[in-house]
Amino acid sequence: MDRLKPYLVGHQEFAALYGVEPQMVGQWLSPSRRTLDPATAMVVSGVRYWPLGFAVRYGTTTARFKQVDIRVKERLIAEQGEGWEADLGEELSAIVGQQEIIQIFHLPSQGNLATAIATGRFPPHDWLLSGSPLWLLDTVLDAVPELRASARSLPWEVDEAVVSALRDGTYDGPGSKVLTRGRHARKGL
Template identity: 75%
Template sequence: MCGRKPYLVGHQEFAVLYGVEPQMVGQWLAPSRGVLDPATAIVVSGVRYWPLGFACRFGKTTPRPKLLNVRYRKLLIADQGEGWEPDLGDELPAIVGQQEIIELFHLPSQGTLATRIAQGGFPKEDWWLSGSRLWLLDTVIEAVPELQVSARSLPWEVDDKVEAALRAGTYEGPGSVVLTRGRHARKGL
């Protein structure tokens, strides 16, 4: 493992790797298709993300093999900076999005965090994938002293239980599950 950050992909990046529309990744995930096992992804702020190693290997594992866009793979790696290429979600460090951060600090609203990010008062994201910001939990924790010093009214105190659950992979708070959308959402009720 070189570098502290693993290479990841979201729905949009996964789709580009195989030259399909992002909706196709959702279709591959559908139980009726059974092409892409949801367990191969991690869930951060209610969205699935895959280790790049798995995503690149995926095309060879399907009944109808899919051709990998090797150029785009190289672009992803260059864009994400120094890191390493994991194959399984179990290999990943704790990764958080806005929902997990709100729970970690018990912030009063998503707007509080969004404003802090927009004003540049929060650490730069480690990834920008499929339109979402993601951070290594360590990036956020390392920034706590600076967040506390620059805070006007919020204490920016870490909930140790939430942090421990995120690190152990047992977090079950907001953002820990993918919410079903579209026409299949009603079937889950």
């Protein structure tokens, strides 16, 4: 089923919009600078992602104006296909990555999911951002009958409690938090 999906960016795409290295986005998030509030991002599989509308508007909210590269914005929209430009995370449907999918189905290992993806039995990702595949939760749930039909040993049973928490924005399982690294890890971003 085709759905209009919001345009999103990860660290790499956010940085490309402003013509900086991806590490700069981390610096904008760091406690010493804090020009980019971590609360503006959604966390999927332990990684931050932002709606494109917010990422484009970000440059106007800083003390020093940052100009968006319109060609990069147009390229990101073209790469993501038909969609819409969201600004706030509250506007977004539930989005999942591999860690959430493993919890939805209580898969014994990430290898089970990786095999399903590699063999084409899992639905194609809705986004590939900063090297990570992401899906609308409904894309994954719509594929359950086909997953069950093609399975040899996995039941592909859906944990409705996990699905409900993902839809409600209350999911706190694996992948729901960013694991900080480096010198700011103890301070907790």
